[in-house]
Amino acid sequence: MLVGASSRRFRSLYESALSPRSRIINHVKKIPCLFISNGVAQDAVSLGKNQPSLILEGNETPNIVVYNSILRGLIIGSRPESSFFYFSKMRRQGVTPDKHTYPLLLKASSKIKSGNQTQIHAQTVKFGFDSDPFVENALVSAYGNGGELDFAFRVFYEITERDSITWTAIIDGCVKNGRALDSLKLFLGMRSSGVEPDGVTIAVVLSAIATVADVSFGKCVHGLYLARGKVNWDVYLGSALIDMYAKCGLCDDARKVFDEIPHRNVVCWSALIEGYVQSSRSKEALSVFQNMLFKSEVKPNEATLVSVLGACSQMGALEQGRLLHAYAVESNLELNMSLGTSLIDMYAKCGSISESFMIFKALPRKDVYPWTAMITGLAMHGHGKRSLDLFSTMLSSGVQPNAVTFTGVLCACSHGGLVDQGRSYFYSMSSVYGIEPKMEHYGCMVDLLGRSGRLEEALSLIEGMPIEPEPGIWGALFGACMIHKDFELGERIGKHLIKLQPRRSGRYALLANLYSMSQKWEEAASMRKLMKGKGVEKTPGCSWIEVNSIVHEFNAFDLSINAHLKDIYLVLNRLNSQLKVLNCELDTCHLLISLDMQ
């Protein structure tokens, strides 16, 4: 008996299954398995959301082949955790597993992260299946997916006949465990051992390249794939390519690949959108998303929204962000930790800390990411004390902070003027939590010390840094010198900054401002002259206003200033009435924009 047997194809399968003896049909991908026998209904197995249900009938115990089919159905359906239940039931009924059973169990254990690969491995040894090539490959993969890379390598080295699946499994294991460079070395090893990579190998290697953002390697692999003859667009490969170009910062190349793929799935779209976000082209990210919504058949998922919300955060597009939030609720998307974190982050960066906090409270489970987003959000909004309180709550609920958490914490101290606390948090990073302070942590500390007037201490912190301080660190100290009118130290830093970045106009402007402030008019003038004479570039200013959920982007210097102004006037006039509805002052918008253009 079957539930949901509506399609014609399915019905014919159903009818052909209604023979007196039990049978299995397992060749149609959409219908993972179907077991029917005459007799009394014994057990029902729902094979997942879009899969038909399966009811086992009859008194006879299913044999191992039937059980393997049930396991497969559960794993490719949405109930991999039930496969262990059926496995133990099978054992209770005295059915002995065969060599086909173990790859299935291993896959289930990867899917649900049960961490019981070692137990399954032990059983394969016990039953003598541990040198079966399918079992060996499945072991490499399951150990890799379960974070036990050392075990994966041990099995890998035991294998004498490694095929492309063995290699792909170990390469993937490395990528998934944060050892992308090793995975690329293994790929070269695979090539020199004469095993041909196939499409799956290429997809995995591309994901490794994406994490190290090595375009030239990526282009080689892309070429390697193309050189192998006719291009069969596989969506896995296509999305891996899009993602690789996107992560390397080449979203136009990502777009080219995207345009070539005939059947794009949600991953292709999401990877492309994320590419635009990574390149700070948030308006384009939004428009790709809108094309996806209105001109494609593909439905966005949680990952898609995470990226689009990132675009909203960049633009401060609160209304757009709220719409996306509503969309997520409306489409029954799961408020998982990634989506929750990006909503918290979006609301905070768009200025609505209360909505941010509402999401935070609504999240059923929280790991370090949502906590960090909330701590950082509160700090950005000037709630130093609340931010630090939340940090303590996080610690007492047993969540370990990471490097990003500490940037939030130090930022909170900076805003609250809590120098001693900040200092002790900073030193606790490596001594208590084993996290080495990175550039941004030094930046926060310099800012914290500098703002409170401890210029000497800030300077010696920079000079004692184990890593080469980047210009921004000096910039923070320069800012502090300006606040506390230490023009002598400021001048030294200003000159140093110009030496570091002679083509950045802002660096000359800083020193010019310092000279003006200390009334050294001639030096100020010569600095401005120097700045013009070098023909230095300026990062183009960009701003957005959002009216009735429509985001308008203004780029300084992409048009002549006059044409640009005209544009703004046109838009502002058109929107004048709507702005009034939104209680937004036209003058304020205008002022913001013209300030931005100077």
Place this chain on the structure above:
DNA sequence: ATAGGGTTAG
């Protein structure tokens, strides 16, 4: 009759 490796997100 049934078995092994894959792409996106904080």
